[in-house]
Amino acid sequence: MELDGEGRAVVRPLLTDLYQATMALGYWRAGRACEAAEFELFFRHCPFGGSFALAAGLRDCLCFLRSFRLQDADVQFLASVLPPDTDPGFFEHLRALDCSGVTVRALPEGSLAFPGVPLLQVSGPLLLVQLLETPLLCLVSYASLVATNAARLRLIAGPDKRLLEMGLRRAQGPDGGFTASIYSYLGGFNSSSNTLAGQLRGVPMLAPASSEGPTVDLTASVNLWLKRVCTYLGLEVQEPHPGERAAFVAYALAFPRAFQGLLDSYSVRRSGLPNFLAVALALGELGYRAVGVRLDSGDLLQQAQEIRGIFRTVGAQFQVPWLESVPIAVSNNIDEEGLARLAQKDSEVNVIGIGTSVVTCPKQPSMGCVYKLVSVGGQPRMKLTEDPAKQTLPGSKAAFRFLGSDGSFLLDLLQLAEEPPPKAGQELKVWPQGAQEPCTVKPAQVEPLLRLCLQQGQLCRPLPSLDESRTFAQQSLSRLNPAHKQLQNPTVYPVALSEKLRALVDSLSAGGPL
Amino acid sequence: MELDGEGRAVVRPLLTDLYQATMALGYWRAGRACEAAEFELFFRHCPFGGSFALAAGLRDCLCFLRSFRLQDADVQFLASVLPPDTDPGFFEHLRALDCSGVTVRALPEGSLAFPGVPLLQVSGPLLLVQLLETPLLCLVSYASLVATNAARLRLIAGPDKRLLEMGLRRAQGPDGGFTASIYSYLGGFNSSSNTLAGQLRGVPMLAPASSEGPTVDLTASVNLWLKRVCTYLGLEVQEPHPGERAAFVAYALAFPRAFQGLLDSYSVRRSGLPNFLAVALALGELGYRAVGVRLDSGDLLQQAQEIRGIFRTVGAQFQVPWLESVPIAVSNNIDEEGLARLAQKDSEVNVIGIGTSVVTCPKQPSMGCVYKLVSVGGQPRMKLTEDPAKQTLPGSKAAFRFLGSDGSFLLDLLQLAEEPPPKAGQELKVWPQGAQEPCTVKPAQVEPLLRLCLQQGQLCRPLPSLDESRTFAQQSLSRLNPAHKQLQNPTVYPVALSEKLRALVDSLSAGGPL
Known part of the structure; x- marks a missing residue:
């Protein structure tokens, strides 16, 4: 795993499924390569049977997008596996691709994320944003999985125990170890044993203080x-x-x-x-x-x-x-259950080293994010199937978090991007996902969730530091109702659709699948 | 994840635990940095409850070793976390380190591997070979885990079903996906969706054959x-x-x-x-x-x-x-049990796409390899603890596989490097691991297991291609008794110690822990 100057994994454009190149060629042949398209990256179920996830990996995605460029060798390889009679113009198109036409809105690193709320909204030319699917999924899914896993372990440990990530040797490859060291820190760990994560991302190390030796026998x-x-x-x-x-x-x-x-x-x-x-x-x-x-x-x-x-x-x-x-430090295959025991009230343990169970996420080793087309050519798109769980929500959307008067989180609202933002203090009729009936809600505060990060290929603002994102994650978690933080059988956090979005879903469903 | 010209992950020396740097400093201060040492990398239990593993990752290890060199920035980072009064000579020593004094013997890529038999024997200056522990574990463990997982899936599927690895988007980071694509092919899959694995390592792609379009409506x-x-x-x-x-x-x-x-x-x-x-x-x-x-x-x-x-x-x-x-191709979260059903006798399924369950190895997401000192200054070392499962086998060793007259594998023998190799047709008294009594065995053939790969930093022979290793793995598996290939509750494959090795263990145990 090689990294750029800022310690971000350099991911090559060909780290993708061949299917994406085949799709791209299909779009090219249909003359649709440059249609304006928007995809959303989201998950359908919170990992580990919980009721929340932490969004992570955005920084790596933006780095990937900014450096996205197919090299000659990459294009030559694709030419060697795609049909030999493929139009050379397709490969010229690939060679010229970069993300200067791509715009990304996203949940900031460390945000609380819930099912259906996009972690990323990626818009740009159809062919290009299709090619981005697999690498973006790969970069977001594991980072978010590890951050969420670490946050759960932190909730179990309570605020005072020191949690040390020490799983590099048990990780799924070098980058699995590096990613885990960074995002377990974001999720609430105190330090890592991984020196590369210390060097390149500033993850704290537990290092000996001084070595000046005693002079006596x-x-x-x-x-x-x-x-x-x-x-x-x-x-x-x-x-x-x-x-x-x-x-x-x-x-x-x-x-x-x-x-x-x-x-x-x-x-x-x-x-x-x-x-x-x-x-x-x-x-x-x-x-x-x-010590x-x-x-x-x-x-x-x-x-x-x-x-x-x-x-x-x-x-x-x-x-x-x-x-x-x-201080008494312990380690030895500690999982959530073992940690709960070590964190009980009269425990004399001070430092807890966790390896395999934080980095490999054995309870659920994959996050299951998806990346779905929501609009093309300015028209909303929706995937309709006989399995309602695999339906998608159509259209370019905005997302808001409603807060109660005590600052706690009430629900997340998805609405069409064209709708005016909801206002604090105003009662609103919304449709919780999965519910048959609408409900009304009056937020004391409203926070927009998605931030413009990349506009036509340009970074819009400096990215927060890892420590800032870590603090943001812990603050966000502290505002989440404890019922949603239960690690087993939690109360589901509500995500609702606006009336207009709900109406669009209904009309597209009635018209049959698109 | 960046790769070298041959498509090998470039792993930096600092992708290691800080503990290794602390140990290195300890050796430095004790004047032991350049003592001749040998470590063995092995596992104690086969993964997934099985009775075999496939050794993999050697190519990546050799690439790492040949390019091992701490950069100024790496040394500066270590200086910033180690005690401020650390002898500058230590950092000069680090700066000058390379693997020109390192020798590696190993099981060839794709070999059948069993508990206690070293996958790697690494010898060289104590301080340096200590620093190599974490990256080598990281490179071998996951590669071997995925290869073994894929081999199990291939055993379930039988020889005729086509198995497609398609797990990149579900992998634990970009390198997790890349590694999985390569080593699931080694373990017996037919192809991967991951174009980077196709480009850089020649993993076959399932690509459309031709796109010449029909001219009619x-x-x-x-x-x-x-x-x-x-x-x-x-x-x-x-x-x-x-x-x-x-x-x-x-x-x-x-x-x-x-x-x-x-x-x-x-x-x-x-x-x-x-x-x-x-x-x-x-x-x-x-x-x-x-199609x-x-x-x-x-x-x-x-x-x-x-x-x-x-x-x-x-x-x-x-x-x-x-x-x-x-052909009928299927996919949808297929695990070992699901695959067994799809592979049953009258199944009409031809191609099976597997993602999450081959790349993330949910049954056991980490291999649990260890890297232990077996000799230092020419003297055998042994870790003795109250937990016999955590004991190590002392001394520089050789390993042999005994074959029956039908070419099937009987047992693996570990002996001291100085002992003459066992001979085919000669009866030998050996001590199966865990047994209280010796047994006699007369092999029809004897194969040495460990090959010299790196001698004083120089590659000793060209590395086999991925396809050669894949063929070797399948041939090896075909010579393993079906009782050892049972995926649940298999018969344990015997690994035995020579009388001399057993005597050394006994004498060191009697003398108390070293």
Whole structure:
């Protein structure tokens, strides 16, 4: 995975389905290549059985669009797989394509997104915007999936636990790891182990603070402390593993200001913990405070409880009060259920490292976004099928979020772009999706959801930083009713159609499929 | 995701865990940076509950190693997160690193791989080979996971069904999609929709053959055929959807030699099928044969049965014998269970498109490979813990596959590199992993498993092509006993240790953890 100067994945135009090139050729032959078209990218069901998603990947999409250009080799490859008698003019057309005629409106990075509300609206020449389908889906779907997954894990963990993403080695390819590191941070994680995400996108790293080494013989002091600790804990001084202790000492010499110990290589109680205490207390005499312990197996919650208890009593016994608050970090295939246990009220765990279950999203490893034509040649288009779940909403649209007087989110409204925006304080009749009857709603505030990002190929405003998007996501989540944030069987957040949009759906449905 | 000239993902050295840089600094400070070390990359459990995996990703690893070089900006970033008082010599050391001192032995791409047998053996200076851990895991794990997943799907489908990978839009990021397209082909798929995988790695595309257009008015002929078909099928001529038919005609005009129809936009029986037949029969009069129909919803097996029946009777009725054998392609979230149904004996399905379930591997979205130190300074190393499942096998090793007289695979043997290779026809006492007792085995043939790929940074032989690796994988699978190819509850394939390796494990265990 190569990245541009700003650390964005460089996605090639041919990272697409051959089907798109075939469609493009079909449009070309039908003389429709340059018809004005608009597509919407959205999802039909929130992932993980939840009631919300976070929109992410916009920055990568805009980067892709701005650099979109088929190289000669790309066109030659397409010529080699498309029919040999294809009009050379088609390939010349491809060679000249860029996104200078493309306009994008989108939910800002980190927005709460709900089924049917477009994450992206992409308009431009029909042939071109068709070609964009697969790469845009690829860039938005996984970013949004990971961000949503991370947000759910953050909701479970509560605000105080530190969540570390450490899944690079378990990711679905190098870019899967890189994307996951960025968007799990956006979704609410605190840091990542992935240095490339730190370097290129500023995701915080948990790094040792300083390595200035102690100048005394640590080993003698450690051995002294080991005796005291073992006596206090009722252990034989031979029990703690000498190899483990040697490794701790080496680490402490390398990183005296950042000493931490993995306690469960052999036995936490009989080896890891007394060894850690001996080294931490010896370092403490030199003015250095150990920064943490880590557990990677067994019952993490119970062990953390026991370790905290021992830190307290040992700290009291030897008058080292800082010992009591040494952070306890845990990892070991932690999923939503495991995290819920570690986050319970009296948990002594401080830092939680999550790998596989944040990066690969095992509960639902794909988001299922779709990209559908909603208008062509200025006329609304709608996909009608016998399966109503696969119908689309026609026409160029605007989207608004209605807020209650307390600032909480009431519903999202989709209406035709030509309609005047709804006004705060005015009662409005709307049609919730899936409902047979309209309802009336009077918003205290109205927020437009879709922002113009790219106009005729030009960026309209600076993109927010990753930290700004992360803050925006957390603020948005805080305004969502807890009933919609339930992770299992949540109350569905309402998305409604305006009367005019509903009428357009009805008239197109009555006229039969287009 | 950017790729080099040969279409390999360019992975940067900083695509690694910060932990590796911290470890490297620790080794540096302990004066151990250049100690000769060897790591093994392996897995402990076959994915998906099966009894085999396919090794893949070696080509990407070798590309990564050959281009491995920390840029100034990379080193500066590490300097910004490591302790500010870090010895500048450490960063100079990093800046000068390359893989000219690294040697790699590996299972060839597409090999059958079993628990504990190294996929890669990486030897070189301790600090450097430590830094390689995360990127190598990242490159091997997902490639091997997807290849194995595809091989399982191929076993289910049998040899004759055509399997099309079409999961790019559902993949975990752009590189996830690219990797999946390549390695699902290696694992046994026939083609991919991903044009970049076609362009850069030669994965076959299913492309329309020719687009030379008919010169007559297709619409009139289609309308004529529609009447005949509807009469024959007992349908009103108004029932088939005119919009769908118009789209079919447009497609047929664009791709007369490659006409195919998606039948289930409205209703297969009442619209898609009669519309397809009308267009296909009209095209047939002009000498063009339709290349297929596609179904994307509903009961795919049953619909395929009905469609084939109608193709037969309509073909007989109108004396167009080719109609009977028009391929039927299906897709719609097909997983292992769904595929098993579509592959049953009397299935009329010919082409099966699989997306999400091949690229995201929902049954197990991560492979769980590990990368462990087995020797340092010429001395064997072993990780001993209270959890025997997390123990490692010490020492630099060789691996052999024992074959029966019929060429089938009997077991894999791990022994110390210094031992003489086992000989065909000689009885040998070996220790199957997990067994308490040795057993004797007399192989009819012995094949060495690990090949020298990179010697002191230099490629030792040309890498096999993707097609060669694909053939090798299928040949290997054909020699594996069916009991090991069961997808649920298979018989475990035996991996055994030589007496000497077993004795080394015992002596290191008795001496306590190292």
